[in-house]
């Protein structure tokens with residue numbers, strides 16, 4: 097399946113939030129595993145417009161099927177909200193979104209990418225395959241947060 101990745105357009109922010117929210121509900125039917133806080137974010141558009149947050153989207157035809165965010169601070173790019181819609185998974189779209197973040201972050205002067213995920217999501221081997229190293233695992237309420245990073 098052909099897909100392309102590009103920067104989000106400001107008018108697409110609401111759509112991206114909806115795609116991210118939808119992606120996060122599969123396969124996590126347990127409410128705790130669905131990240132809250134990003135579904136209605138009135139500040140997100142402003143943050144993207146000012147360059148504080150970068151969003152990349154993956155498109156199949158004209159449809160946004162995946163997205164990822166990153167923000168750079170002190171030469172560290174933090175990647176978050178990696179999401180691909182259920183019907184478009186296992187085609188390498190997420191891996192390509194991560195790749196693109198790394199490429200752009202490096203061009204913007206970042207020396208590493210950090211990310212974190214809920215241990216219960218079993219994404220450790222996925223990120224290890226993308227050459228991320230686990231740096232810390234912290235208890236967080238009823239679950240655990242795994243922190244990982246990759247040197248660029």
Ligand SMILES: CC(C)(COP(=O)(O)OP(=O)(O)OC[C@H]1O[C@@H](n2cnc3c(N)ncnc32)[C@H](O)[C@@H]1OP(=O)(O)O)[C@@H](O)C(=O)NCCC(=O)NCCS
Pocket residue numbers: 119120121122123177178179180181184185186187188189190191192212213214217218219222
């Ligand atoms: C995680 C996610 C972004 C992967 O998207 P994708 O486009 O299918 O990923 P890719 O095609 O690059 O990689 C697919 C590979 O990851 C594995 N994988 C995907 N999700 C996984 C999961 N939750 N647990 C374990 N492995 C997983 C697949 O088995 C596949 O493995 P393979 O390459 O050995 O065949 C997608 O499943 C998703 O949106 N999940 C819900 C949101 C989420 O949890 N995001 C991550 C938050 S940190």
